Amino acid sequence: MDLSIFPRRRYYQGPTPIEKLERLSRIWDGPNIFMKRDDTLGAAFGGNKTRKLEFLVAEAIQQGCDTLITCGAVQSNHCRLTLATAVKEGMKCRLVLEERVPGSYHPQSSGNNFLFHLLGVETVTVVPGGTNLMEVMEKEAVKVADLGRKAYIIPTGGSNEVGDLGYMVCAQEMIRQSFDMGITFHKIVVTSGSGGTHSGLLLGLRAYHYDVPVIGISINRKSESEKDLLQGIINKTIAKLDLDITIPREDILVFDEYVGEGYSRPTQAMVDAVDLVAKTEGILLDPVYTGKCMSGLIDLIKKGYFKKGENVLFLHTGGAPSLYAYLPIFYEKFAQNQ
Ligand SMILES: Cc1ncc(COP(=O)(O)O)c(C=O)c1O
Known part of the structure; x- marks a missing residue:
């Protein structure tokens, strides 16, 4: 599969880093948590x-x-x-x-x-x-x-068969980084919204015969409707690239338990997750996407979904600028902590 046949502008340099979150991982004595820092991509404040x-x-x-x-x-x-x-x-x-x-x-x-x-x-x-x-x-x-x-x-x-190519490139990067770092990632956790990130990543990994489960945390829809959306984008991208591949429904994994009252509406678990990652790793998540996604990862760790010692890669898709639109709910949390 040669993605270089498609026109592409360049807005970032090289692969985004993958970091091991040592301090966060230690809290639960569970999986090793790694983070791919797509929040450091180029253009104003980066992100997926x-x-x-x-x-x-x-x-x-x-x-x-x-x-x-x-x-x-x-x-x-x-x-x-x-x-x-x-x-x-x-x-x-x-x-x-x-x-x-x-x-x-x-x-x-x-x-x-x-x-x-x-x-x-x-x-x-x-x-x-x-x-x-x-x-x-x-x-x-x-x-x-x-x-x-x-x-x-x-x-x-930007979630269609053209935007999907961006996350197929990310899949290539991850595979290469896994090889270079000598680390096998056993699971990948990603925010699933309008679907282009999750669908492009999943299709990219499968197109390169990389079978790691990609777990989507929905921030908006119920799982079945998010899966329909993802399947639709995947099918169009497969057609665009003329790939001889199918992604079975059971390979599309979505959890919808972390949406709360709806898209962009804060949950306590999101606030706690954003606060925890800021205070243990110095990394800023966002209230609408990665904060809810991290709240899902944390809950799944607590429920024993991941094996101890497994390497779990969390994709940080950016979004921190919107933190400034959510100040009161975070100040409430800081007041409780005092
Ligand atoms: C910061 C951030 N993370 C994740 C997503 C979800 O990505 P997608 O819409 O490709 O599912 C978005 C979408 O706007 C976003 O802004």
Whole structure:
């Protein structure tokens, strides 16, 4: 499988590091926890979308587009990174923000919302939760065309058969790093949202005959519906690459117990996980994705899901800028600790 046949821009240097989290691992006398630091990827504050955008933006440029349009939640990391790559390429960027939690959009709020403006977003369109985002983005594309320009629409989270290539590259990196470090990873734990990270990684690993289980922690959907989503992206990517491979349903692993009351709504376990990793490893997770994913990893360790001494690789997909939009819940935790 040769991914170099696809157009790609480069927004990071070399493989992201894999670190052993010694102090965190010691707490439970269970598995050895390793972390792949995709939070250190390039573009503004990094994170998983940078890998997908290398292929998506390259396709946009190849098609002669000068404007990127994408969508996300009001504190979307994907929107921040799409905008940052647009700036780097001298393109414009329009954002459609879905107010998934009613009343959660504040035009002058902190976190990623602030960065949208600092990075020079062209327009922000806020729509209520449940809106057909593709329709709204298509309308934006017409407005861009009326200005004599050409837009490229990137779907939610950059999760499609083009964005998936970014996480197939990550799979290649992990396999190489495992070999170079002389460490076998027995399980990989990843956040499963719009699905491109989990699906690309799983497909990439299987395409290289690497059979490690990839455990997705859902931050939004019930497991069966997340699996449907992942299967759909995987099938399209297989078709794009003309791969002679199938990913059976039972190979798609998703836990949905850590979502709490819904997407982006904090859980106590998330706050505890973010706090613990900050205080034991000096690493910043985020409240919406990696914090809930880590709360899942911790719970699964406590339940004995992983064998003692197994090597578990947690993929840190970034997102820390949105911590600043969640200050009260963390200050509550700090007050309890005093
Ligand atoms: C920090 C972070 N981690 C994980 C995810 C989930 O990745 P995916 O949408 O590819 O499932 C996102 C999605 O926006 C994210 O911003």
